[in-house]
Amino acid sequence: MPASHVMPSEESADLIEVVRDLADGELAPRVAKAEADEEFPREVFRTLGAMGVLGLPYPEEHGGGGQPYDVYLRVLEEIARVWSGVAVGTSVHVLSCFGLAGFGTDEQRRAWLPGMLGGDLLGAYCLSEPHAGSDPAAMTTRAVRDGDDYVLTGAKAWTTHGGHADFYTVMARTSDDRRGISCFLVPAGTEGLSADPPERKMGLTASPTATMRFDGVRVPVERRIGAEGDGLxxxxxxxxxxxxxxxxxxxxxxxxxxxxxxxxxxxxxxxxxxxxxxxxxxxxxxxxxxxxxxxxxxxxxxxxxxxxxxxxxxxxxxxxxxxxxxxxxxxxxxxxxxxxxxxxxxxxxxxxxxxxxxxxxxxxxxxxxxxxxxxxxxxxxxxxxxxxxxxxx
Structure with a gap:
């Protein structure tokens, strides 16, 4: 018996019904095969994007859905009831938009956030490293200022959508101070950015998880989110x-x-x-x-x-x-x-x-x-x- 929800508005109740129908009608028939074949369902995220799900908790003025977080979480729950890998991917995408939405300048938000929230682009979040998972302040990936660019060098582990994302929100060290970490928005396809083969996992096998390599990746200064040192x-x-x-x-x-x-x-x-x-x-x-x-x-x-x-x-x-x-x-x-x-x-x-x-x-x-x-x-x-x-x- 599906969960019952007391929603804050008629609009949010209708949204839950639409998502539940999508999960039961379109996701359920294909989840077992996709997970068995380890096949990433990129088109499912395009569908969710067209429905507005990928930007639900962000302001409408930037292309989001303008929904309370408690509504967004119940949408995630309805997706996860059928296909948790897709729900995790949705959560990761929303997480990857957080830095720009909350800490970017008005100019940065106007330039990039509508595309990130509008559903065509899929994001990834690069924080953990092979030897710095639960202690992000110990990261070693560096971003060195070179004129109007930063040059990123290092590796980020356990990246959901690694190699498939359209943009990566990346935390990198900009000073030797333990908290000297900054945040960067890196487009896919940037020279020097590459993905290792996906991890071979026990579960969530249709959701690719890979180590991302930064080999002299040049990122313009205007793609730094917040000030230097704000990353942590x-x-x-x-x-x-x-x-x-x-x-x-x-x-x-x-x-x-x-x-x-x-x-x-x-x-x-x-x-x-x-x-x-x-x-x-x-x-x-x-x-x-x-x-x-x-x-x-x-x-x-x-x-x-x-x-x-x-x-x-x-x-x-x-x-x-x-x-x-x-x-x-x-x-x-x-x-x-x-x-x-x-x-x-x-x-x-x-x-x-x-x-x-x-x-x-x-x-x-x-x-x-x-x-x-x-x-x-x-x-x-x-x-x-x-x-x-x-x-x-």
Whole structure:
């Protein structure tokens, strides 16, 4: 049974219905083959772009959809319910637009943002490095000023859409200071920019992930986003929003696994009745439903804080941790519900289980989320409820 949503407007409710129809009608029939063949569905992103999905949470004046973040996340969830690789790709594209949208000049936004949000272009985000994943301040990719250009040299690992994207938002070191990192918008096809062969992954196999190589890549100064040294601040702010994207994807993935498990449990009979009527299995499904609902509630709570302009970093980490840990548990239990069939590729739950694992790793592994949450508890941070209460008065 698909998730029910209480949407903030009739327009957003219609949007969810359109996306759900697309997921069920167009994505579902092709996902298994595309994932098995490791075939990147570029045309699916063009379709989503034409629908306005790739720019949903950004302002209409720049070509975006002007939707609240909580609406955008529910769209991601509906896509992930059927094809999490496409949902991850959508989240990564939205993340790759964040630096320009939030920190670019008016001139930069007018020049490039409409094309990035309009659906024709697909973005990628280059932050992690082979030896600097969870510690981005340790990156070694450098950008050296040379007249009116910067020259980028180094490598960026784990790049979703690597080799397929139309533009890359890249963080590179511009000084030896640990925080001396800057942000650049690099078009695909720039001389010296290349992609390694895609990683051979356990899941999300239709979503290419590759190391990007920067061999003397020249980028004009006007393609630097923000001032020199702003890159780490941009990256960390982007990750707060990106974690909500992954939380929504994980919630949708778990919902899809739960839907398949419930449908199977209603059809499969033992001892003269459907297995869903046996208490042991009914309790397992109930726990799965509670896990999905709690992940959704936490994710939307954090999104609403963001939409109100309130601090949401701690809540984003909680949402990412809860949703992805729950997705791993729910998909594992879905395989258990189907028994031996769940372990075969004749049913999608084994794929959901493989895909859930990486959700606990990217956008900061869940051990890092626990560090973020713990440090926030140790600090003197005001409560969002108090802040909202003051605004109401």
């Amino acid at each position: 601040r941009i990256a960390l702010a982007a990750l707060d929003s990106g974690r909500l994207g992954i939380a929504a994807v994980a919630t949708g993935l778990a919902q899809g696994a739960l839907d398949h498990a419930v449908a199977y449990a209603k059809e499969r009979s033992t001892f003269g009745r459907p297995i869903i009527e046996h208490q042991g299995l009914a309790f397992l499904l109930a726990d799965m439903e509670a896990a999905v609902q709690s992940a959704r509630a936490m994710t939307l709570h954090a999104a609403r804080l963001k939409d109100l302009g309130l601090p949401f970093g701690r809540e984003a980490s909680i949402a990412k941790m809860v949703a992805t840990d729950n997705a791993m548990k729910v998909t594992t239990d879905a395989v258990q519900v189907l028994g031996g069939y769940g372990y075969t590729r004749d049913f999608p739950v084994e794929r959901y289980m493989r895909e859930a694992k990486v959700m606990q790793i990217f956008e900061g592994p869940n051990q890092i989320q626990r560090m973020v949450i713990g440090r926030s508890l140790a600090g003197n941070t005001s409560s969002a409820i108090t802040a909202l209460g003051r605004e109401k008065h």
